[in-house]
Amino acid sequence: MELSALSGGFDNAAHQSATAFRAIMNVTARPGVIETVSGAMPPKGLSIAAGSLLLTLCDPETKLYLAGGVDSQPIRDWLTFHTGAPLVPAAQADFALGAWEELLPLTQYAIGTDQYPDRSATLIVEMPELSQSGATLTGPGIKDSAQLSLPSLEPFQLNAALFPLGCDFFFTAGDKIAALPRTTKPESVTCM
Amino acid sequence: MSDYNFAYLDEQTKRMIRRAILKGLAIPGYQVPFASREMPMPYGWGTGGVQVTAACLTPDDTLKVIDQGADDTTNAVSIRRFFEKTAAVAVTQSTKRASVIQTRHRIPEEPLSEDQILVYQVPIPEPLRFLEPRETETRKMHALEEYGLMHVKLFEDISQHGQIATAYAYPVMVEGRYVMDPSPIPRFDNPKMEMAAIQLFGAGREQRIYAIPPYTQVVSLDFEDYPFEASKAEGACALCGADHTYLDEVIVDDDGGRMFVCSDTDYCESRRQAGHLGVEGTPYRKDAA
Numbered sequence: 001m002e003l004s005a006l007s008g009g010f011d012n013a014a015h016q017s018a019t020a021f022r023a024i025m026n027v028t029a030r031p032g033v034i035e036t037v038s039g040a041m042p043p044k045g046l047s048i049a050a051g052s053l054l055l056t057l058c059d060p061e062t063k064l065y066l067a068g069g070v071d072s073q074p075i076r077d078w079l080t081f082h083t084g085a086p087l088v089p090a091a092q093a094d095f096a097l098g099a100w101e102e103l104l105p106l107t108q109y110a111i112g113t114d115q116y117p118d119r120s121a122t123l124i125v126e127m128p129e130l131s132q133s134g135a136t137l138t139g140p141g142i143k144d145s146a147q148l149s150l151p152s153l154e155p156f157q158l159n160a161a162l163f164p165l166g167c168d169f170f171f172t173a174g175d176k177i178a179a180l181p182r183t184t185k186p187e188s189v190t191c192m
Numbered sequence: 193m194s195d196y197n198f199a200y201l202d203e204q205t206k207r208m209i210r211r212a213i214l215k216g217l218a219i220p221g222y223q224v225p226f227a228s229r230e231m232p233m234p235y236g237w238g239t240g241g242v243q244v245t246a247a248c249l250t251p252d253d254t255l256k257v258i259d260q261g262a263d264d265t266t267n268a269v270s271i272r273r274f275f276e277k278t279a280a281v282a283v284t285q286s287t288k289r290a291s292v293i294q295t296r297h298r299i300p301e302e303p304l305s306e307d308q309i310l311v312y313q314v315p316i317p318e319p320l321r322f323l324e325p326r327e328t329e330t331r332k333m334h335a336l337e338e339y340g341l342m343h344v345k346l347f348e349d350i351s352q353h354g355q356i357a358t359a360y361a362y363p364v365m366v367e368g369r370y371v372m373d374p375s376p377i378p379r380f381d382n383p384k385m386e387m388a389a390i391q392l393f394g395a396g397r398e399q400r401i402y403a404i405p406p407y408t409q410v411v412s413l414d415f416e417d418y419p420f421e422a423s424k425a426e427g428a429c430a431l432c433g434a435d436h437t438y439l440d441e442v443i444v445d446d447d448g449g450r451m452f453v454c455s456d457t458d459y460c461e462s463r464r465q466a467g468h469l470g471v472e473g474t475p476y477r478k479d480a481a
Contacts, residue, residue: 014198141405181218
């Protein structure tokens with residue numbers, strides 16, 4: 001294990017995770033809203049937002065799946081040291097992290113059960129950038145409609161159709177974060 | 193080390209509660225099980241609400257705590273002091289200035305904004321519990337969307353009393369899927385639940401957290417021929433004269449004398465500050481006891 005894995009965590013965990021959680025909760029409650037989340041300095045290949053999110057929500061009780069490019073030794077070491085989250089295959093994961101293409105197919109993740117729809121996976125999708133453009137979103141948390149640059153459309157529509165089952169998504173780019181819970185119905189922008 | 197961790201709970205506990213809150217927001221109205229901790233107060237005093245507040249409070253927040261609308265009752269005062277001591281957050285009695293409001297059984301009269309969070313204390317989170325005591329069965333009923341029993345209960349109200357007699361904890365349907373207990377708020381408050389703020393519900397003894405994101409559809413259950421009515425006591429507040437607020441009845445002597453006053457103390461005070469006066473009110477003075 002490299003020494004660099006030991007640094008880059010929260011230096012005031014109580015305050016920084018509280019502030020980060022407020023941003024995470026806001027974007028979950030208001031799909032389409034983009035907020036800043038910071039505090040962590042993760043190794044190369046992992047964004048500040050994704051690193052801060054994982055430090056805020058993960059611990060030895062949450063099983064984590066690293067997809068493709070983020071499944072590198074420095075990132076594994078960093079996450080293991082700072083969160084203690086066990087690394088598992090996709091089907092067992094509470095949280096899954098990676099680029100969109102590498103996280104697919106969505107059918108491999110837990111979607112919960114009829115009696116416990118909360119026993120589902122949350123996917124953290126690393127994106128090149130985030131903007132309030134692209135797919136039109138409607139659903140709980142959105143007053144009229146919102147827009148978010150989703151990496152795809154159909155998989156999210158299929159996921160929303162599973163409600164109350166399904167996965168929930170966070171999108172991270174740099175220190176920016178947005179979310180798409182299973183209740184949100186995304187549609188392509190209709191041409192006028 | 194004599195200091196408390198920020199907001200009393202340890203970080204591991206807060207992460208567990210935070211994950212439950214996010215699931216709750218993703219599945220509006222579904223009761224997410226969580227490992228409720230023992231808090232330094234008895235069950236029934238808001239242990240669930242306190243844990244939810246502790247998990248979502250930030251150092252920059254301004255906290256308001258109300259108990260049946262009042263800022264100055266024992267429960268409200270002790271919870272406010274608890275967080276002043278353990279989280280060193282600013283506190284207020286003003287609804288407008290608060291960023292997090294923990295409430296026992298009322299929604300403030302002042303409409304809440306997008307920057308606010310409302311945390312409810314919940315005694316019994318399961319709306320079907322008094323109709324079906326077994327958790328295994330109520331869980332199945334929620335899974336199958338089998339809510340006929342609740343409509344039978346409301347129908348029996350009508351056949352016995354000529355109207356739906358449920359005055360508080362009036363069941364709601366959230367986003368067309370889950371029947372939810374809005375906590376024992378008066379049904380007068382039910383229509384306010386479609387609001388701009390985030391609503392979080394914590395039940396400590398029953399170990400459940402649930403949530404409603406902003407602008408989520410919340411429908412009070414009713415019948416076409418007996419539509420839902422948000423009822424309140426007839427009359428106006430004796431102190432500020434408001435006839436559009438939820439009123440508490442106060443017994444004032446041993447001869448059956450009574451008066452009605454706003455249950456929301458902050459709203460009543462701000463109305464009196466603005467010059468409104470009820471039949472038994474006196475003009476507002478800043479230093480009045």
